[in-house]
Amino acid sequence: MLGGSVDPAVLERVRGWRPYVEAKLGFRNHWYPAVFARELAENAPVEVMLLGERILLNRLDGVVYGIRNRCLHRGVRFSQRLECYKKGTITCWYHAFTYDWKDGTLVDIITNPNSALIGARKIQTYSVREAKGLIFVFVGDIDPPDLSADVPPGFLDEGMAINGKRRMVKSNWRLGVENGFDASHIFIHKHSKLVVRNDIALPLGFAPISAGDNTREVLGEPGPKGLYDLLGEKSIPVFEGAIGGEPVIEGNFGAKKVADNISIWLPGVLKVDPWPQEGMNQFEWYIPIDATTHCYLQTLGRMTASEEEAASFRREVDEKWVDLALDGFNDDDVWAREATEEFYGDDRGWIEERLFETDMAIVEWRKLASRHNRGIQRPEHL
């Protein structure tokens, strides 16, 4: 069982962002990056799970297609024993139901070529886009909007070179988003090797100056829709940590100023600008896999003037920044999200948590996501 049902007693008591609490398996009818393009070789299908749905991706003549990884007939997964007898098709290993990768048509049944089902049934297909070295999949049942509606501003810009890594994290996807967009969580990074080695100015936290107005929504149609955290301008960074007025710990007084703009976008993507230093951005996704797992897909981007410069940047990411930033800084975040899963795992955390001032940006995100998502993934979709 992939989970996904939500405690009704919690839903009754949740205030202000009920759709968000219902979306344990994510928001439906959005684009999600599934894998890096380099992970998909020609005609070598790869199974992924997104929002609890098993999807089989395959690259044919360079183009990537996606189908539900479950035969219509008896529900087995094609990927349990991949069989392909004709280019452009996939044949189920059990009774030889054969489907077309492009539109999902049941084009033949080898074991019974007279079957009335041939040509009359289709398996579910998924819209796929390849961009910036990532394979994006649309999970849902409406006509997909343009990919640009579901990625942060700047990500698809010409000249923006992108590279990164992905890994599975044992927490619900929302604990990923909220960890990333959380201004105060930087307390866990105080001893990060990135902060020390890259000479970054990193406070211990932020003291908001006023109670409200610390975020700015972006809601243009068709998207992207998201939220900027304005704490950078509307709070006092806390470098001198104290308990009862007595100094006990300090932030890092580095020379490099970073993270001026932090924003979160539907269906769950963070942009940090600049990061991990001037001229670079971090774009990262928290992709629902099942109720207790998300894929943490981290990318770094830099504007480049030529493909040569872009290739050089992508190498730099592999050789330097994965270790220093994507692991060296964000490993702490992965650890923290998994540590939070116990409290929210049975849904009670949503009503038992006690938020404080700097969490108001997270609250705004929950409300925006509740109002502007394109649908909720439910167990019956699986």
Next chain:
Amino acid sequence: MLGGSVDPAVLERVRGWRPYVEAKLGFRNHWYPAVFARELAENAPVEVMLLGERILLNRLDGVVYGIRNRCLHRGVRFSQRLECYKKGTITCWYHAFTYDWKDGTLVDIITNPNSALIGARKIQTYSVREAKGLIFVFVGDIDPPDLSADVPPGFLDEGMAINGKRRMVKSNWRLGVENGFDASHIFIHKHSKLVVRNDIALPLGFAPISAGDNTREVLGEPGPKGLYDLLGEKSIPVFEGAIGGEPVIEGNFGAKKVADNISIWLPGVLKVDPWPQEGMNQFEWYIPIDATTHCYLQTLGRMTASEEEAASFRREVDEKWVDLALDGFNDDDVWAREATEEFYGDDRGWIEERLFETDMAIVEWRKLASRHNRGIQRPEHL
């Protein structure tokens, strides 16, 4: 927990074979082979589970008895620490409740010989029959019919020598039956070593000539009740596999014709005649253990004229046919059933499957089993 409860939302929507869908733990009031006779030595109790019930079998002076493996008093299993202080009895290791193997009477309590319970309580016993080297146990609460009512025709015939093996498979028992009785599933055996080495004619599948009338029921009282698949005569075997008219794969054009008659019998036994070659039969059981496990008990039979010939045949099974047929061919079936479990495991497969023409024999089996079983095993029986 042994499972066994069925999703009520599925039951409401299932058409035509609801009792079958309810029978996740099997059909009650039938005979099931539990172990091979050779597995039960004199006075060496063996625990088995059948339909979720823990049963303790023991051979005393050659005769096999069965009792519930759970003390009446505090519910512990005798087999956790077997204690016997007097022939014909078993004593619970915890408080020394002592039962008679033959009728289950609580004949004594060593720790309190004055107890009013002595002679006034019985533990559940099971009817047991030994035949053809197998130990059959009747799981239910009615007077058992003759064993012959629950085994395929021919199995108990004088001169029929039987031998085989058994193993546990991680799928519901019905996925075992339906895999075995499924005419098109032979597609998975196309590279089987039995087919190649024994020179068997094995098509890829079958194209039925007409939509109905492809099975023949046998419903005589008291049994056995079952169904013959007539596809052999009423379909065209598919040896030339094609996709869109283009040849892509071939069946095995062997010299040996086998499997003329395939039949399925309550409570879930397959007979294939002849198999794996002329003069031999395969009889195989898919025995419910718990909701997600069945015991796959495979036997081969041949008519013999003397005990010497029978013994020779049984050796031949051990030395040749287990490797070549029972493993060499059927290992693929075991793999396929376990691959199917995910889809049917939460019961939704029964309403989401999309059957095709050659599955009509399976549908007939479901209907026959729904009408003619002697009862449904439910969680409250455990």
Next chain:
Amino acid sequence: MLGGSVDPAVLERVRGWRPYVEAKLGFRNHWYPAVFARELAENAPVEVMLLGERILLNRLDGVVYGIRNRCLHRGVRFSQRLECYKKGTITCWYHAFTYDWKDGTLVDIITNPNSALIGARKIQTYSVREAKGLIFVFVGDIDPPDLSADVPPGFLDEGMAINGKRRMVKSNWRLGVENGFDASHIFIHKHSKLVVRNDIALPLGFAPISAGDNTREVLGEPGPKGLYDLLGEKSIPVFEGAIGGEPVIEGNFGAKKVADNISIWLPGVLKVDPWPQEGMNQFEWYIPIDATTHCYLQTLGRMTASEEEAASFRREVDEKWVDLALDGFNDDDVWAREATEEFYGDDRGWIEERLFETDMAIVEWRKLASRHNRGIQRPEHL
């Protein structure tokens, strides 16, 4: 999930001791020993679970304090990454919420020193007492009574030297109590090395002389409340084990008479006097951890005239009695309780068990516990 919900269908059918059956997670508002005092060093917090609640204990200037091991803010456990920046406080590793150990006050939030929550919130604290080398914790929400209300008579007496061990057992806590207080269970100890080496007289069981009146309640306010088993005087010990009148096994005809007085006390503590020999007592707790685990905390006590004599006795326990009695005898009990868990684990054992005469003392315990406990721990307390 820690479990703890009880099958409502069972509750409807249980007679006479429903609160006891409801108390799968134990009785609330009682004192429980959590660890030995020697397990808690100065300023080295230790997490324990009691009745499903995660509690963090810490010793500061010699005094032990306890708080809920779950930050108010986002529910993470402090013990996942212990951080302390000022003596007397604990700081959550995630957002630096900082609490006072003594009263639980949120004394500061390092990441936002302006927060309105500071000084206005408290984390749950637990009353703690150190006595006889054990740390007792009060789990509940009323003003705790004196510790003496929840331990057996004699345990806190001046001069009573105490030592022992603790371990986790995979059974519900009630199966621990009932195994310990069960007069007939001694059948499992018939080959115990303690019995043989220490020359103990140990029958196989007890035949009660009359049906009732075999226990004596102690119900003084404020406690301890409990029950003596009077079987010693009101039954005939069974040394000659027979089945159908025929002798089959004997108890141990040792010279040492022990266990004259056996009593059970709320919230689940056994006293055996004398044990394992004249002049010594065994006091043992069966502490609810979660629905399927209890902590078995075993101690032996002896009256001593000086601290030197007490220290010598505690050494004797470590060097001799742990091996001979606490392991050598009670390992069988641990095994038996775990063997019983399957039957009672889904709550059905409470209605399907078939008790006999010597179990009447257990029944009296269930009734007393149902009437005199101070509250039931429920899943919503977790």
